Amino acid sequence: DAKTTQPPSMDCAEGRAANLPCNHSTISGNEYVYWYRQIHSQGPQYIIHGLKNNETNEMASLIITEDRKSSTLILPHATLRDTAVYYCIVSRQTSGSRLTFGEGTQLTVNP
Amino acid sequence: DTEVTQTPKHLVMGMTNKKSLKCEQHMGHRAMYWYKQKAKKPPELMFVYSYEKLSINESVPSRFSPECPNSSLLNLHLHALQPEDSALYLCASSHSGLANNEQFFGPGTRLTVL
Numbered sequence: 001d002a003k004t005t006q007p008p009s010m011d012c013a014e015g016r017a018a019n020l021p022c023n024h025s026t027i028s029g030n031e032y033v034y035w036y037r038q039i040h041s042q043g044p045q046y047i048i049h050g051l052k053n054n055e056t057n058e059m060a061s062l063i064i065t066e067d068r069k070s071s072t073l074i075l076p077h078a079t080l081r082d083t084a085v086y087y088c089i090v091s092r093q094t095s096g097s098r099l100t101f102g103e104g105t106q107l108t109v110n111p
Numbered sequence: 112d113t114e115v116t117q118t119p120k121h122l123v124m125g126m127t128n129k130k131s132l133k134c135e136q137h138m139g140h141r142a143m144y145w146y147k148q149k150a151k152k153p154p155e156l157m158f159v160y161s162y163e164k165l166s167i168n169e170s171v172p173s174r175f176s177p178e179c180p181n182s183s184l185l186n187l188h189l190h191a192l193q194p195e196d197s198a199l200y201l202c203a204s205s206h207s208g209l210a211n212n213e214q215f216f217g218p219g220t221r222l223t224v225l
Contacts, residue, residue: 032212036214042218042219043201043203043217044201044216046213046214087153093211093212096142096159096167096205096212100156101154101155103153104153
């Protein structure tokens with residue numbers, strides 16, 4: 001599985017957009033970009049995933065560059081409850097495939 | 112029911128004990144996973160079951176023994192653990208086949224080995 005690189009920490013003001021970057025320069029053609037988050041002392045939570053097109057759901061938007069070597073997760077209006085570690089993971093689409101978690105980005109949303 | 116449940120929430124055991132962790136889901140998922148998470152570190156995959164058969168073992172020591180008795184249940188049997196095995200053990204499940212790899216995680220079992 002391709003490796004990912006994320007900044008270790010980021011801050012965001014409540015109500016503002018949080019933009020979390022991820023580099024995955026060795027991604028292969030059949031690998032998707034997944035984003036999960038883990039709020040302290042809870043299990044990880046799926047946020048969104050994509051292959052090459054931008055994706056949006058009720059939680060977030062995912063922007064993937066044309067060369068697929070990097071992506072950005074956007075939380076449009078961050079709240080205090082969005083404070084968590086955010087993991088960018090590259091994985092095959094198939095269920096039963098590995099999710100290899102990197103160190104992630106600790107996002108702190110400040111009042 | 113869109114939940115993965117894990118029992119117990121906390122477990123303290125000695126190095127000579129035998130214990131089991133239990134994970135259950137009723138979402139019809141046919142892939143189930145065990146992860147281990149040390150403090151301030153990301154989760155690390157241990158095992159994957161697909162259609163009740165072990166498909167991935169990430170070179171986990173034999174003192175950890177997984178079992179998938181049916182499509183809803185996943186166990187992790189523990190024997191002769193070491194203090195360094197103390198961690199949060201997370202279970203997850205996902206849809207089968209070519210569905211996306213969105214995994215649903217349980218809250219975990221916090222294990223302390225004395």
